[in-house]
Amino acid sequence: MASDETIVNNGSEQYFEGVEKLLEIWFTTSDGDDKYADLRNIPRSKLESLMKIVRCEIISFVQNDQIDAYVLSESSMFISKRRFILKTCGTTTPLLCLEPLLLLTEKYAGFNEVEDLFYSRKNYKRPELQVTPHKHFDQEVALLDAIFPDGAAYCLGAVNRDCWYLYTLNPLPQRKRRVALPSTEPDQTLEILMTDLDPEVMAIFTKEECLNATEATKKSGIDKIIPNMVIDGFLFDPCGYSMNGVTKNGCYMTIHITPEPDFSYVSFETNIPSSSIKDTIGKVLETFLPGKFTVTVFTNQDSPSKNNTKEVLELHQIANKYNRRDVQQCSFKNYDLLYAFYTKFPS
Amino acid sequence: MASDETIVNNGSEQYFEGVEKLLEIWFTTSDGDDKYADLRNIPRSKLESLMKIVRCEIISFVQNDQIDAYVLSESSMFISKRRFILKTCGTTTPLLCLEPLLLLTEKYAGFNEVEDLFYSRKNYKRPELQVTPHKHFDQEVALLDAIFPDGAAYCLGAVNRDCWYLYTLNPLPQRKRRVALPSTEPDQTLEILMTDLDPEVMAIFTKEECLNATEATKKSGIDKIIPNMVIDGFLFDPCGYSMNGVTKNGCYMTIHITPEPDFSYVSFETNIPSSSIKDTIGKVLETFLPGKFTVTVFTNQDSPSKNNTKEVLELHQIANKYNRRDVQQCSFKNYDLLYAFYTKFPS
Numbered sequence: 001m002a003s004d005e006t007i008v009n010n011g012s013e014q015y016f017e018g019v020e021k022l023l024e025i026w027f028t029t030s031d032g033d034d035k036y037a038d039l040r041n042i043p044r045s046k047l048e049s050l051m052k053i054v055r056c057e058i059i060s061f062v063q064n065d066q067i068d069a070y071v072l073s074e075s076s077m078f079i080s081k082r083r084f085i086l087k088t089c090g091t092t093t094p095l096l097c098l099e100p101l102l103l104l105t106e107k108y109a110g111f112n113e114v115e116d117l118f119y120s121r122k123n124y125k126r127p128e129l130q131v132t133p134h135k136h137f138d139q140e141v142a143l144l145d146a147i148f149p150d151g152a153a154y155c156l157g158a159v160n161r162d163c164w165y166l167y168t169l170n171p172l173p174q175r176k177r178r179v180a181l182p183s184t185e186p187d188q189t190l191e192i193l194m195t196d197l198d199p200e201v202m203a204i205f206t207k208e209e210c211l212n213a214t215e216a217t218k219k220s221g222i223d224k225i226i227p228n229m230v231i232d233g234f235l236f237d238p239c240g241y242s243m244n245g246v247t248k249n250g251c252y253m254t255i256h257i258t259p260e261p262d263f264s265y266v267s268f269e270t271n272i273p274s275s276s277i278k279d280t281i282g283k284v285l286e287t288f289l290p291g292k293f294t295v296t297v298f299t300n301q302d303s304p305s306k307n308n309t310k311e312v313l314e315l316h317q318i319a320n321k322y323n324r325r326d327v328q329q330c331s332f333k334n335y336d337l338l339y340a341f342y343t344k345f346p347s
Numbered sequence: 348m349a350s351d352e353t354i355v356n357n358g359s360e361q362y363f364e365g366v367e368k369l370l371e372i373w374f375t376t377s378d379g380d381d382k383y384a385d386l387r388n389i390p391r392s393k394l395e396s397l398m399k400i401v402r403c404e405i406i407s408f409v410q411n412d413q414i415d416a417y418v419l420s421e422s423s424m425f426i427s428k429r430r431f432i433l434k435t436c437g438t439t440t441p442l443l444c445l446e447p448l449l450l451l452t453e454k455y456a457g458f459n460e461v462e463d464l465f466y467s468r469k470n471y472k473r474p475e476l477q478v479t480p481h482k483h484f485d486q487e488v489a490l491l492d493a494i495f496p497d498g499a500a501y502c503l504g505a506v507n508r509d510c511w512y513l514y515t516l517n518p519l520p521q522r523k524r525r526v527a528l529p530s531t532e533p534d535q536t537l538e539i540l541m542t543d544l545d546p547e548v549m550a551i552f553t554k555e556e557c558l559n560a561t562e563a564t565k566k567s568g569i570d571k572i573i574p575n576m577v578i579d580g581f582l583f584d585p586c587g588y589s590m591n592g593v594t595k596n597g598c599y600m601t602i603h604i605t606p607e608p609d610f611s612y613v614s615f616e617t618n619i620p621s622s623s624i625k626d627t628i629g630k631v632l633e634t635f636l637p638g639k640f641t642v643t644v645f646t647n648q649d650s651p652s653k654n655n656t657k658e659v660l661e662l663h664q665i666a667n668k669y670n671r672r673d674v675q676q677c678s679f680k681n682y683d684l685l686y687a688f689y690t691k692f693p694s
Contacts, residue, residue: 141507152673153507158499158517160488170505170672172690325517326499329676343519 016240017124018258018265019193020075020089021134023098024118027082027111037110038081040068046104047077053097055131056088062232066250071234071242076254078244082111087269089256091131095119095143102147116334117151119144119167122193122294125263137165156339157294157326164193164294164339168332184334186302190277192268192284196291196344202259206239216241225283226253226272247272266290273304278311285318290344293322297338309338321345363587364471365605365612366540367422367436368481370445371465374429374458384457385428387415393451394424400444402478403435409579413597418581418589423601425591429458434616436603438478442466442490449494463681464498466491466514469540469641472610484512503686504641504673511540511641511686515679531681533649537624539615539631543638543691549606553586563588572630573600573619594619613637620651625658632665637691640669644685656685668692 029037051057051072060071070077074092078085084101088094105111119140124130133139141153144167152170157163201220203209210216213233217223222243223231229245236242241257253270268284277297285293299306316324326341376384398404398419407418417424421439425432431448435441452458466487471477480486488500491514499517504510548567550556557563560580564570569590570578576592583589588604600617615631624644632640646653663671673688 137506145507151507152505154504155502155506157501159484159502160492160498160500172670172672172693323519325519327678331674346519 014260015126015129015263016090016258016260017126017129018089018256018263018267019122019124020087020256020267021092021094021121022119022191022269023084023086023094024189025084025101025114026116027084027105027109028113028115029111030113034082034111039079039084039105039109039111040081041110042079042104042108046108050097050100050104051077053100054086054088054094055092056090060232060234060244062230062244062246064230064246064248064250066248067246067252069232069244069246069252069254071232071244075242075256076244078252078254080250082115085252087254087256087267089258091129091134093131093134095133095140098143098147114148114169117148117167117169118298120296121165123163123165125195125265140165141167152332154330156296156328156330156337157341162292162294162326162341164296166337168335170332184300184302186273186304187271187298187300187335188273188303188305189269189271189296189298190274190280190305191296192281192293193296194266194268194284194288194290194293195264197259197264197266198289199261199264201287201289202257202261202264205235205241205257205259207235207237208239210235213241213243217243221287222255225268225287226270226280229253274308276311277305277308278315281312281315282319285322292341292343295338295340295342298335300334300336306336309336312338312340315340318342361607362473362476362610363437363605363607364473364476365436365603365610365614366469366471367434367603367614368439368441368468369466369538369616370431370433370441371536372431372448372461373463374431374452374456375460375462376458377460381429381458386426386431386452386456386458387428388457389426389451389455393455397444397447397451398424400447401433401435401441402439403437407579407581407591409577409591409593411577411593411595411597413595414593414599416579416591416593416599418579418591422589422603423591425599425601427597429462432599434601434603434614436605438476438481440478440481442480442487445490445494461495461516464495464514464516465645467643468512470510470512472542487512488514499679501677503643503675503677503684504688509639509641509673509688511643513684515682517679531647531649533620533651534618534645534647534682535620535650535652536616536618536643536645537621537627537652538643539628539640540643541613541615541631541635541637541640542611544606544611544613545636546608546611548634548636549604549608549611552582552588552604552606554582554584555586557582560588560590564590568634569602572615572634573617573627576600592617621655623658624652624655625662628659628662629666632669639688639690642685642687642689645682647682653683656683659685659687662687665689 056074068079074090075087150171154166213235233243245253251272258265322342328339330337403421415426421437422434497518501513560582580590592600598619605612669689675686677684
């Protein structure tokens with residue numbers, strides 16, 4: 001998306017960094033009892049103060065029994081009982097809200113431990129325009145290392161071309177664990193980060209072509225990627241688009257679009273378990289027609305999507321149009337990760 | 348190893364960087380005809396000049412019909428018909444010899460194309476002691492990118508802890524290849540890079556405990572890791588050890604040891620196809636007793652070891668003594684790569 005205020009406009013130069021910083025934190029309690037703990041007990045005013053630190057604001061909100069979904073001036077925030085997701089683009093500073101957030105979760109939500117944490121982002125197109133500590137992954141890692149002794153930082157893909165950074169917790173394995181691991185709930189996340197998108201598709205996400213988000217959602221076919229979601233969308237003026245979708249059982253999807261031809265960028269993310277990750281990827285590509293894209297798939301042990309990552313591993317080519325240039329797999333404490341990077345065949 | 352001249356000795360501080368820079372290049376000819384081409388046609392005097400640029404020298408040499416194996420003052424060099432391997436530790440500068448090497452191969456060896464290239468190294472313990480362009484991976488990548496338009500740079504393992512860097516060629520896939528890929532010969536490389544080694548084992552590789560390399564090779568059990576090799580070893584004064592082993596059919600193994608307790612380091616590398624990579628890893632660990640180590644396994648499509656990497660993928664623990672902290676897999680143009688990092692259980 002591209003709200004006016006965060007576009008860099010130096011005379012002839014206009015630029016907006018669509019690439020998001022994505023922070024996902026799972027909380028727990030040191031005694032394992034979280035009956036009365038809930039992140040949604042943090043007061044709205046405190047969340048608004050938190051977003052000021054991040055340099056963005058809440059512009060829309062939907063909720064159900066399972067999840068609170070916020071559209072932000074720069075992307076999205078999802079809060080459920082014990083999982084906090086903050087995804088922000090432009091020149092926002094989400095890591096600066098980390099320590100205040102940990103204080104809020106202890107004071108209002110009853111959680112005093114971070115069970116797992118994932119901070120990730122694609123390489124920026126213009127890193128020099130970012131605000132400290134987000135100018136360089138090393139800076140981000142230093143900030144996180146100061147808080148988490150067990151943090152591990154990774155770079156997937158080609159460091160000197162398109163790549164994707166991840167910081168997560170990877171504690172030293174113990175010969176005998178003192179306490180049993182908490183039983184995990186099934187979880188998976190699919191993210192597709194696209195650049196060099198089709199200009200005609202991108203034109204849909206401008207006030208010139210659509211009146212509002214509802215029209216853009218329908219015209220682009222976003223509503224058909226994963227059906228039966230409650231959608232909260234926002235069409236920015238003059239251009240840019242954000243949407244959150246939630247299901248009754250607390251799953252989410254979120255799409256953010258920077259349509260400008262010189263720096264077009266679209267992100268798609270969902271935690272809905274899919275019977276075919278390949279089909280979901282195919283639908284997303286048909287909708288947005290990118291020139292290049294990364295795919296990341298996180299699955300934990302109990303995820304029904306766990307075995308579906310194999311089909312992605314076999315996906316050397318897609319639709320006789322895209323060729324895989326990189327593929328990597330990692331294993332972490334609770335999750336397996338697949339990373340792949342595709343580019344369009346030269347036309 | 349640790350030849351006197353390259354040890355940093357500032358009064359109380361003594362340090363030697365055992366971690367090697369490893370360069371492996373496969374050559375071909377643009378017309379595919381390499382009947383009369385051979386890297387071993389490069390005159391010895393030219394190789395010696397090349398080693399001056401790298402800041403090391405040839406100290407021992409064995410050869411057979413298939414391979415020339417050099418022990419260097421800092422590690423090893425292996426030259427066969429179309430494959431050049433240079434592995435150098437300390438503060439050597441192997442990337443500076445790259446352009447002179449390409450000129451020599453064209454002039455004397457009859458090869459005018461680089462078919463594949465692998466430049467890799469573990470993170471240094473003391474990067475600030477290195478010489479430009481080897482102080483930082485970004486510098487090394489910039490030098491390589493200036494020569495190879497299709498180069499891709501990767502970092503495996505945790506960037507903020509123990510990790511391993513790789514630069515290789517990863518050309519943009521073509522929808523239809525203009526020329527057929529050359530049929531590859533079976534190839535595989537196993538490398539084990541060990542730190543925090545057992546002081547009693549390390550003491551073997553000193554002039555105090557052994558008279559010469561032959562004694563150290565036998566006493567340590569190095570001769571039993573892979574039997575039936577012609578071994579060319581060197582025991583440095585006062586300490587440090589290097590060995591090359593070659594087989595009749597042109598396979599090699601090489602071991603380099605920096606035994607000083609404050610910065611002990613051992614590297615093991617071989618391209619011998621193994622019926623069990625797991626067993627080879629086990630033998631190497633039993634011989635050197637490291638506290639931490641990385642394992643990397645490269646296999647191409649025709650390698651008989653290709654299916655043996657699966658057993659390494661399942662190797663979460665080794666000998667009830669080591670726990671895997673990181674595991675990653677990548678696929679490149681002609682090779683699959685497995686990276687794993689293990690640490691000893693806290694005692």
